[in-house]
Amino acid sequence: MNINTSGKNVVQPLAGKRGGRDHTLLSESSPFHVREAFKTIRTNLQYTLATTSSKSFVIASAMPNEGKSTSSANLAIVLAQTGAQVLLMDCDLRKPSVHRLFRLTTGKGVTSILCGIDTIEQALHENVVPNLDIITAGPLSPNPSELLGSSRMKDLLGIVEKAYDYVILDASPMNLVSDAVIVAKQTAGIVLIVRQEQSRHEQLQKCIKSCEFAGVNILGIIVNESRSSKSYHYGYVYEYSKATDRK
Ligand SMILES: Nc1ncnc2c1ncn2[C@@H]1O[C@H](COP(=O)(O)OP(=O)(O)O)[C@@H](O)[C@H]1O
Ligand SMILES: [Mg+2]
Numbered sequence: 583m584n585i586n587t588s589g590k591n592v593v594q595p596l597a598g599k600r601g602g603r604d605h606t607l608l609s610e611s612s613p614f615h616v617r618e619a620f621k622t623i624r625t626n627l628q629y630t631l632a633t634t635s636s637k638s639f640v641i642a643s644a645m646p647n648e649g650k651s652t653s654s655a656n657l658a659i660v661l662a663q664t665g666a667q668v669l670l671m672d673c674d675l676r677k678p679s680v681h682r683l684f685r686l687t688t689g690k691g692v693t694s695i696l697c698g699i700d701t702i703e704q705a706l707h708e709n710v711v712p713n714l715d716i717i718t719a720g721p722l723s724p725n726p727s728e729l730l731g732s733s734r735m736k737d738l739l740g741i742v743e744k745a746y747d748y749v750i751l752d753a754s755p756m757n758l759v760s761d762a763v764i765v766a767k768q769t770a771g772i773v774l775i776v777r778q779e780q781s782r783h784e785q786l787q788k789c790i791k792s793c794e795f796a797g798v799n800i801l802g803i804i805v806n807e808s809r810s811s812k813s814y815h816y817g818y819v820y821e822y823s824k825a826t827d828r829k
Contacts, residue, residue, distance in 0.1 A: 604652075604655075604682070604683045604684075606652045606655075606656075606683070607652075607655055607656065607659065607683060607684070608620060608656045608659045608660065617660075620656050620657065620659075620660045621660060623657065623660075623804060624657065624660045624661055624664070626802060627639075627657070627661075627773070627801065627802065630801050630802060631748075631770055631801070634770035634771070634799070634801075635770075636743060636769050636770040637743065637746070637747060637748050637749065637770065638739060638742070638743050638748070638749035638750075638751065638768075638769040638770060639748075639749075639750065639751070639766075639769050639770045639771055639772065639773060639801055640673070640751045640753050640762055640765055640766040640769055640771070640772045640773070641653055641654040641657070641750060641751065641752055641753060641772075641773050641775060642753040642754075642755075642756050642762035642766070642772050642773070642774060642775070642789070643755060643756065643774060643775040643776065643777070643781070643789070644755060644756055644757040644781060644782075644785035644786060644788065644789045645755045645757060645758070645781070645785060646677065646755050646758075647777070647780070648755075648775050648776065648777040648780060648781055648806065649775050649777050649804075649806035650674070650752055650753065650755075650775050651672075651674065651679045651680060651683060651752050652683070652806070653773075653775050653804055653806060654670060654680070654750050654751075654752035655670065655680060655683050655684070655752075657750060657773075658670040658711075658714055658716075658748075658750050659711055659714060661747075661748050661750075662711055662712065662713035662714035663713075665713060666713065666747035666748055667713055667715075667745070667746045667747045667748075668713055668714045668715070668746060668747065668748045668749075668750065669714075669715050669716070669717065669742050669745070669746040669748070669749045669750070670714065670715075670716045670717075670750045670752070671692060671716075671717045671742070671749065671750070671751050671752070672688075672691065672692060672716075672717065672718050672719040672752050673692060673719070673730060673751040673752060673753050673754075673761070673762075673765050674719065674752050674753055674754045674761075675692060675693055675719050675720075675722070675723060675726035675729065675730065675754070675761065676722075676726055676754050676759065676761070677754070678691075678718065678719030679752075680716060680718055680719070680752055681718040681719070684707075684710050684716060686707050686710065686716060686718055687718070688718035688719055688720060688721075689720070689721065690704055690705040690718075690720060691705050691717055691718040691719045691720025691721070692705075692717055692718070692719050692720050692729075692738075693719060693720035693721055693722070693723040693726075693729060694720040694721060695717070695720065695734075695738060696729045696732060696734045696735055696738065697723070697729075698734070700720075702717070702738070702741065702742070705717050705718075705720065715746070726754070726759075726761055727759065727760060727761055727764060730761050730764050730765045731764045731765075735765070735768070736768055739768050739769065749769075751765055751766075751769065753765060753766075753772075756788075756789045756792055757785055757788050757789060757792075760792075763792055763793065763796045763798055766793075766796075766798045766799075767796060767797070767798055770799060770801060771793075771798055771799030771800060771801045772793060772798055772799070772800055772801060773800075773801050773802050773803070773804060774786070774789060774790075774800060774802070774803045774804070775803075775804050775806055776803055776804070776805050776806065777805075777806045777807065778805055778806070778807035779807065
């Protein structure tokens with residue numbers, strides 16, 4: 583596999599909190615390079631999704647802490663900035679974090695919708711950012727894989743896909759549980775996150791094999807790099823490589 587690593591955007595710093603939201607969320611005060619990097623990812627993704635029948639996709643990676651939730655949230659924000667109607671759904675039902683990133687309650691969410699306790703309307707957080715609605719994970723459930731593979735999940739996706747231009751699903755680590763692949767089979771595919779200096783080549787290979795085995799489309803790969811320096815600065819790199827660039 584060849585992941586093109588030319589043209590990196592490295593920016594710093596990104597410490598501190600703004601407006602009560604997580605500091606890793608994009609805002610007007612985010613460094614220029616980070617905003618530009620996400621715009622590039624957005625454009626590539628828009629082109630890729632233009633050729634798919636579904637506009638919903640899963641953000642996944644091999645292991646925890648590689649940047650799935652952060653990338654899902656920021657992609658949702660940049661897509662919403664185009665005026666498109668975007669829904670972000672937290673489908674990491676084992677270790678949900680979208681509600682924490684946006685400081686939302688999660689008493690109602692994906693699990694309570696799938697169990698028939700709440701309606702989509704009841705669980706929906708509307709216009710969290712202009713044009714961006716969010717459904718958090720909901721209460722922890724004992725059977726996440728079964729819920730995500732259920733016909734109710736299929737129905738839920740069918741409904742939200744009709745209502746939104748883009749539906750982004752944050753997922754659990756692929757090499758630990760099968761949830762991401764189960765959900766991705768019902769969408770346009772998976773965008774894989776790789777964290778530089780953390781993700782391992784063989785782990786990524788395992789992810790790709792799982793997708794191939796399940797017939798899940800890999801829409802692209804985002805390289806998410808975080809480097810701390812001697813001072814308390816962070817380096818952020820977001821880079822996108824289309825699946826077709828892989829050799
Ligand atoms: N590019 C980045 N630079 C600095 N910190 C990051 C970056 N991406 C993610 N993080 C941080 O790493 C941690 C894990 O990220 P998260 O998105 O929750 O990963 P995952 O969803 O894959 O488990 C969080 O504390 C997040 O703020
Ligand atoms: Mg996460």
